[in-house]
Amino acid sequence: MIRKNLPALADLIEAGRRIDHHVPWPRAVVAPKVWNLAVEQLASGRWSLLGLWGEPDKVHMALLDEALDIGVISLDCRGGRYPSVGQYHPPALRLERAAADLFALAPQGLPDTRRWLDHGQWGVSHPLAAQPGGPAAAASYRFLTAEGESLHQIAVGPVHAGIIEPGHFRFTAGGETVVRLEERLGFVHKGIEGLMAGAALDGAAKLAGRTSGDSTVAYSLAFARAVEAALGVAPPPRAIWLRALMAELERLANHLGDIGAICNDAAFAIMHAHCGVLRERVLRAADAAFGHRLMRDRIVPGGVTGDLNEAGGNAIRSLVTEIRQRFPRLVELYDNTASLQDRTVATGRLKVELARQYAAGGYVGRASGRDFDARRGPGYAPYDELAFDVPVLQEGDVNARVWIRVREVEQSLSLVEQILGRLPSGPTLVAVAADNAANGAADGTADAPREGMALVEGFRGDILVWLRIGEDGTIERCHLRDPSWFQWPLLEAAIEGNIVADFPICNKSFNCSYSGHDL
Incomplete structure (x- = not known):
C-alpha cells in the first residue's frame, strides 16, 4: 500500500x-x-x-x-x-x-463493523442520515476474544462505584495480568451534532460548551473561533486575552484535580486532599473573576460576555500566589514517597510509536514523546505573544503523565501572570451578525453557506470544531472532536501486561472524557 x-x-x-x-x-x-x-x-x-x-x-x-x-x-x-x-x-x-x-x-474494507455509538436504544437508526431508519435491535455486543490457557474475563461497568460517567471495560486476564482490555463506550450519547443542526449561533454556542463539562472553556473557544473564521469576524483584543486567561484557569483546575486523583488511586489520600483544596481555590477565583466556577457560557462568537474587573483580577493574583507557595511542597511529597512511586513508575507505559500513530494530544502524547501543542503550532492568539514551554517526556508511564501535568501547572501559572500583566483595554464583544452581513456584502457571499474550523488546546489535548453556517445564519452542520477519541484506544494498549489492580491508576492518568467522546 x-x-x-x-x-x-x-x-x-x-x-x-x-x-x-x-x-x-x-x-x-x-x-x-x-x-x-x-x-x-x-x-x-x-x-x-x-x-x-x-x-x-x-x-x-x-x-x-x-x-x-x-x-x-x-x-x-x-x-x-x-x-x-x-x-x-x-x-x-x-x-x-x-x-x-x-x-x-x-x-x-473496515475490519470492525460493530455498532459503536448506537446501542439499539435510540428508537431510530442512522438519525442524521438523509432518510433515518427504523429502530435498531438492541443486539448483544460481541467482544473480541483472546486465546490462551487459564484466561478469565472481568466485566467492569458501565455503572461504576464513584461519581463517574458510564463506560464498560472488558478485561481478559491470566491470573492478575491483563492480556487484553476492550472498551465499550457510547452510553452518554447526547445527540449534540443532531441538536446543532438548525440551531441559532447563541444556542449552538451553549451546546458546544456542554460537550464535556470539564472542558467547557476549551469547547466554547473552539466553537467561537470556528464561527469567527467562517464569518470573518475579528473579536476585540481584550476578549482574545480574556479567553486565554479562562483557558489557563480551566487547565489549572483540571491538572490539579487529576494529580490528586491519581495519587488517591494509589491510596495516597493526603495528596488528593491538598490538590483538591487548590482546585477549589481555582474554581472560586474563576467565579469571582467571571461569575461562574467553570466559566460556562462566558466565551461566545464575537468575544466574551463579561469583563474582568479589579476585584476579579486581584482574586486571580491571590490564587497564583497561593499555588506558588503550596504546590512545590506537594510535588516534593509526590516525588519523595517511595510507596507512591512504586505504583506510578513503569506502570501503564504507552509506547512512543503508538502515541505518534494516534496523534495523541495533551499529557498523554507529551508523556510519550509527541511534542505537539495547538497553542504553539499551528498556534493562535494571544499565545503567539506569550512565553511558555511545552514539557515532553519519553517514558510514557503513569509517572510521566503526572510530571507533564506538574510542569503544565507551572507553565499555566506563568501564563496567567503574563496575561494579567499585559491585558489590553477596550471592548470585549462585537456583533457577529452585523459583521457577517458587512463582510458578505463585500465579496458577494452574504447569503451563501460559510465554513470554518478551529483547533484549540484543551487540558486533555487538541479539540477540533468544524462547522457550516447556512444561508439563514443558523448552524447547518457542526462536528466536535474530543482528544479522547484518540486516547481511549491507547489506554487499552497501555494496560496490557499490567495487573488488574493498576487499571484505576492507569485510567485516571489518561482521564479520557466519556461525554466528549460519546457526543
Whole structure:
C-alpha cells in the first residue's frame, strides 16, 4: 500500500475541487484516488489524522502534515460507500464506526463493523442520515476474544462505584495480568451534532460548551473561533486575552484535580486532599473573576460576555500566589514517597510509536514523546505573544503523565501572570451578525453557506470544531472532536501486561472524557 514520493497535503487539496470560505485551512472535494493517497500518507506515519466525520452524502477527513499544515479533504459517498481509512490507519476505526451509526455511511474494507455509538436504544437508526431508519435491535455486543490457557474475563461497568460517567471495560486476564482490555463506550450519547443542526449561533454556542463539562472553556473557544473564521469576524483584543486567561484557569483546575486523583488511586489520600483544596481555590477565583466556577457560557462568537474587573483580577493574583507557595511542597511529597512511586513508575507505559500513530494530544502524547501543542503550532492568539514551554517526556508511564501535568501547572501559572500583566483595554464583544452581513456584502457571499474550523488546546489535548453556517445564519452542520477519541484506544494498549489492580491508576492518568467522546 505504501509508496515513496507521495504528494504533499497542499498538492492533494489543489488536486480537488476547492470549497470557498473554508478558513483558516482549505477544504477540497477529492476523487477516490486522491482520498486513497491521503490514506497512504497516514499509513506511512508521515501525516496525522485530526478528525473524520460524515454527512448524509459525504465523508470528511482533517489532516496534519509534517510541516504542521492542516487541510480537509472530502469524498462524495455514492450509495453511502467510501474506501475505509481504518483498514490501513487504526486511529480512524472508531470514528468510521460512529459515522456509520449516525449517517449510514459504509466504509468499504473496515475490519470492525460493530455498532459503536448506537446501542439499539435510540428508537431510530442512522438519525442524521438523509432518510433515518427504523429502530435498531438492541443486539448483544460481541467482544473480541483472546486465546490462551487459564484466561478469565472481568466485566467492569458501565455503572461504576464513584461519581463517574458510564463506560464498560472488558478485561481478559491470566491470573492478575491483563492480556487484553476492550472498551465499550457510547452510553452518554447526547445527540449534540443532531441538536446543532438548525440551531441559532447563541444556542449552538451553549451546546458546544456542554460537550464535556470539564472542558467547557476549551469547547466554547473552539466553537467561537470556528464561527469567527467562517464569518470573518475579528473579536476585540481584550476578549482574545480574556479567553486565554479562562483557558489557563480551566487547565489549572483540571491538572490539579487529576494529580490528586491519581495519587488517591494509589491510596495516597493526603495528596488528593491538598490538590483538591487548590482546585477549589481555582474554581472560586474563576467565579469571582467571571461569575461562574467553570466559566460556562462566558466565551461566545464575537468575544466574551463579561469583563474582568479589579476585584476579579486581584482574586486571580491571590490564587497564583497561593499555588506558588503550596504546590512545590506537594510535588516534593509526590516525588519523595517511595510507596507512591512504586505504583506510578513503569506502570501503564504507552509506547512512543503508538502515541505518534494516534496523534495523541495533551499529557498523554507529551508523556510519550509527541511534542505537539495547538497553542504553539499551528498556534493562535494571544499565545503567539506569550512565553511558555511545552514539557515532553519519553517514558510514557503513569509517572510521566503526572510530571507533564506538574510542569503544565507551572507553565499555566506563568501564563496567567503574563496575561494579567499585559491585558489590553477596550471592548470585549462585537456583533457577529452585523459583521457577517458587512463582510458578505463585500465579496458577494452574504447569503451563501460559510465554513470554518478551529483547533484549540484543551487540558486533555487538541479539540477540533468544524462547522457550516447556512444561508439563514443558523448552524447547518457542526462536528466536535474530543482528544479522547484518540486516547481511549491507547489506554487499552497501555494496560496490557499490567495487573488488574493498576487499571484505576492507569485510567485516571489518561482521564479520557466519556461525554466528549460519546457526543
